[in-house]
């Protein structure tokens with residue numbers, strides 16, 4: 272055929288990038304960090320309206336394995352992110368980033384999992400909805416889970432402070 | 444030279460918005476794993492989902508689930524969707540022609556394209572047939588690919604699946620129609636006409652006699668040898684093949700190193716390397732071997748071996764650069780990497796603006812928000 276299967280991952284990433292450029296989902300921007308490496312992307316996610324994250328812009332790095340899409344990428348926020356489903360190092364923990372049976376938290380077995388037919392766009396949309404509606408069952412950040420559950424005002428305040436920090440304010 | 448070939452990635456968005464139906468068809472003829480037109484389509488008898496043979500075979504090495512619906516799936520539940528393959532092949536070869544034809548009509552004139560117009564020979568000077576071929580059976584959209592000065596931005600080189608020569612994309616169908624006999628345009632119109640008559644009459648017999656005797660007998664040979672594969676017309680060349688034995692899946696854990704090496708040797712594969720390399724080589728070979736069997740245009744085993752070697756060279760390159768997948772044990776073995784000759788500059792150059800613009804927009808949003816907060 273007209274293709275070399277040795278470059279499956281790269282060709283797919285390029286196609287996905289082109290589609291994301293042509294049809295960017297609302298509130299999301301993503302693309303390779305540099306020309307030399309299509310296996311590392313930068314994403315900017317706008318905080319969803321009507322959530323404490325509204326008004327924030329959240330940068331993240333997405334790293335793809337060389338056998339993508341057989342295995343999922345990993346995603347890590349590079350800004351302070353106080354959220355039940357984000358580890359303190361910024362790593363995102365949602366079901367779509369885990370293939371069936373490889374979930375560290377073993378929650379929601381029926382939830383959307385990684386498979387080769389998932390895509391960067393689907394991941395980013397899942398992350399967007401995760402930001403808006405944390406998944407209480409997965410305790411990536413135990414403090415955030417607890418405060419989110421027990422003291423929503425406090426949670427919202429911390430989130431807002433983080434947004435100011437990310438946007439370059441020093442008063443937080 | 445696979446550089447240009449790799450740089451061009453087609454996708455359904457290439458169809459003008461005025462033809463949403465073509466986008467849908469193009470999307471549905473693609474594999475949901477690699478996003479490319481299906482190749483050696485295999486359908487799950489369990490759930491009906493369809494993938495390229497190589498894509499689903501590799502996916503099942505990683506996890507025995509249908510990637511679309513997560514139903515348990517094993518290779519023996521896959522069946523060839525041969526008719527789909529044939530459809531894809533005709534779509535693939537028509538695709539370039541039709542897209543070129545659409546691109547060369549200005550967008551304002553899309554509405555005015557009619558069947559009558561497109562069945563006539565073009566009036567645009569650069570698109571007329573050079574040799575004065577006035578055969579009214581000769582459709583105008585075929586003549587569009589006959590331009591001797593192809594448009595620089597639409598013309599890409601592709602490797603011919605039949606003879607592996609590098610051919611300009613706008614000429615590949617013509618080249619294939621001529622059974623890889625010609626790689627130069629100038630002398631091919633007669634053959635093309637022949638092919639056209641042949642296909643319109645839906646017969647394997649060529650009615651033009653004359654100077655095409657060799658061509659004709661080759662064709663008839665190919666038909667006879669490949670009765671179950673009508674689309675062999677796309678890749679029919681005479682090859683001197685090595686024929687390698689059918690591999691089978693192995694449970695590696697019960698095999699000693701020496702046994703595994705012997706198996707590889709018997710299969711005609713290299714038997715050197717670490718244990719992981721041996722296993723990965725065998726696994727990948729099994730997938731590639733059977734995917735090739737499923738293909739409508741099977742490659743020679745020589746070519747297949749070359750591709751395996753290339754794949755392995757890339758895998759090793761990746762491993763030594765330390766960029767391996769940390770998440771999955773399987774992933775480490777079945778790494779799939781960029782060819783060393785790959786150059787993404789064209790693609791990035793074409794898209795850099797978009798990304799920069801989006802970034803700028805985000806920064807502006809950020810700025811706005813900042814002001815609002817103050």
Ligand SMILES: [Zn+2]
Nearest residue numbers: 474477495498
């Ligand atoms: Zn595929």
Ligand SMILES: [Zn+2]
Nearest residue numbers: 490492509512
């Ligand atoms: Zn399925």
Ligand SMILES: [Zn+2]
Nearest residue numbers: 603605606623
């Ligand atoms: Zn050829």
